[in-house]
Amino acid sequence: xxxxxxxxxxxxxxxxxxxxxxxxxxxxxxxxxxxxxxxxxxxxxxxxxxxxxxxxxxxxxxxxxxxxxxxxxxxxxxxxxxxxxxxxxxxxxxxxxxxxxxxxxxxxxxxxxxxxxxxxxxxxxxxxxxxxxxxxxxxxxxxxxxxxxxxxxxxxxxxxxxxxxxxxxxxxxxxxxxxxxxxxxxxxxxxxxxxxxxxxxxxxxxxxxxxxxxxxxxxxxxxxxxxxxxxxxxxxxxxxxxxxxxxxxxxxxxxxxxxxxxxxxxxxxxxxxxxxxxxxxxxxxxxxxxxxxxxxxxxxxxx
Amino acid sequence: xxxxxxxxxxxxxxxxxxxxxxxxxxxxxxxxxxxxxxxxxxxxxxxxxxxxxxxxxxxxxxxxxxxxxxxxxxxxxxxxxxxxxxxxxxxxxxx
Numbered sequence: 001x002x003x004x005x006x007x008x009x010x011x012x013x014x015x016x017x018x019x020x021x022x023x024x025x026x027x028x029x030x031x032x033x034x035x036x037x038x039x040x041x042x043x044x045x046x047x048x049x050x051x052x053x054x055x056x057x058x059x060x061x062x063x064x065x066x067x068x069x070x071x072x073x074x075x076x077x078x079x080x081x082x083x084x085x086x087x088x089x090x091x092x093x094x095x096x097x098x099x100x101x102x103x104x105x106x107x108x109x110x111x112x113x114x115x116x117x118x119x120x121x122x123x124x125x126x127x128x129x130x131x132x133x134x135x136x137x138x139x140x141x142x143x144x145x146x147x148x149x150x151x152x153x154x155x156x157x158x159x160x161x162x163x164x165x166x167x168x169x170x171x172x173x174x175x176x177x178x179x180x181x182x183x184x185x186x187x188x189x190x191x192x193x194x195x196x197x198x199x200x201x202x203x204x205x206x207x208x209x210x211x212x213x214x215x216x217x218x219x220x221x222x223x224x225x226x227x228x229x230x231x232x233x234x235x236x237x238x239x240x241x242x243x244x245x246x247x248x249x250x251x252x253x254x255x256x257x258x259x260x261x262x263x264x265x266x267x268x269x270x271x272x273x274x275x276x277x278x279x280x281x282x283x284x285x286x287x288x289x290x291x292x293x294x295x296x297x298x299x300x301x302x303x
Numbered sequence: 304x305x306x307x308x309x310x311x312x313x314x315x316x317x318x319x320x321x322x323x324x325x326x327x328x329x330x331x332x333x334x335x336x337x338x339x340x341x342x343x344x345x346x347x348x349x350x351x352x353x354x355x356x357x358x359x360x361x362x363x364x365x366x367x368x369x370x371x372x373x374x375x376x377x378x379x380x381x382x383x384x385x386x387x388x389x390x391x392x393x394x395x396x397x398x
Contacts, residue, residue: 042381199367206370209377266363 008084015083018076022069026141029065042216045147063147070132070144100124111269112276119272126154127268134208134260138252145263146208148201155197158271162196162278169283177280200270207263211255219248304395311387319379325372332365 033048045062052058081097090098104124105117112119130145137143144150167174178189223241231238340358344351 202374203363203367203370206374207366210370210373213377262359262363266360269360 329369
């Protein structure tokens with residue numbers, strides 16, 4: 001394929017636009033729909049629209065819209081990275097895409113084993129969605145991961161996966177696993193089973209939200225301090241919060257960039273570990289073997 | 304009425320402060336983890352990458368209890384006062 005043809009360039013521009021335009025749309029929506037407020041306030045996600053429903057009106061919040069926009073943006077990035085993939089001499093962006101895929105595959109192989117290699121795309125999706133959701137606060141969007149509903153939804157999804165893989169060795173084995181090592185401990189095991197998704201959701205959401213709150217508190221404190229210190233300066237200089245230049249950025253590097261990426265990594269690794277630890281490999285293989293033997297016996301009886 | 308609202312706000316702030324006592328535990332735990340990781344890296348500098356990633360993982364797990372306390376404190380400061388004052392106002396109006 002010709003990499004300089006106008007059709008290819010137009011495709012490239014379209015993919016990049018799909019990656020960038022959703023974020024701009026999110027910023028525009030925030031500017032248009034946020035009600036004016038006095039000073040610095042800490043609020044939850046704004047409710048942008050309400051959709052009338054038979055039982056109860058469904059609110060469409062900032063975090064829902066922002067996470068959809070982030071999903072669209074990731075889609076655009078993926079399309080851009082894989083646009084014009086060819087065998088033989090790879091292009092530069094193809095190398096980047098291959099590096100990402102190989103990294104995630106290596107993580108899955110290291111943490112889950114060969115049986116779970118199909119989990120690569122799912123883990124990559126969790127990683128990119130979580131990291132980019134947290135990083136979207138860098139351009140002023142409300143990070144969807146600082147809403148318990150978003151991370152709670154992901155945790156429920158992971159819980160369903162864990163339970164599905166635990167059930168692979170039959171429902172009886174699943175029930176029996178609660179009485180492990182002694183039957184008396186069953187309530188404790190039940191609690192720890194429920195605590196898994198709860199702790200995953202709360203860990204991610206608490207980290208991002210606490211970062212946001214600390215940044216806002218520091219910013220408001222600095223603007224108050226600079227008003228006290230430089231309030232005597234004439235005109236605009238007196239009103240301008242001079243101390244807010246630079247200092248909150250250092251906090252943002254830790255809370256938004258480092259913490260956001262670390263939490264994405266932790267969420268992905270925990271998902272892999274819980275799923276692969278919950279899967280009873282030996283029992284599953286025994287059950288498979290028993291079933292095959294039964295099938296052979298049936299066939300022998302029939303013939 | 305003012306006294307009741309003041310009591311609610313004060314008790315919420317006090318509760319949030321008490322909840323954050325739980326921050327001690329993760330602090331000590333993570334400090335221990337990092338100290339041991341530093342020792343391990345000092346002994347075997349070539350295993351720095353594996354030790355660092357394992358340490359970060361363990362730190363984040365240890366942080367969970369502190370985050371539970373943090374969530375309680377955030378709820379007590381930002382959510383509970385409004386709810387309780389609303390409840391108070393509606394009950395007072397009903398009387």
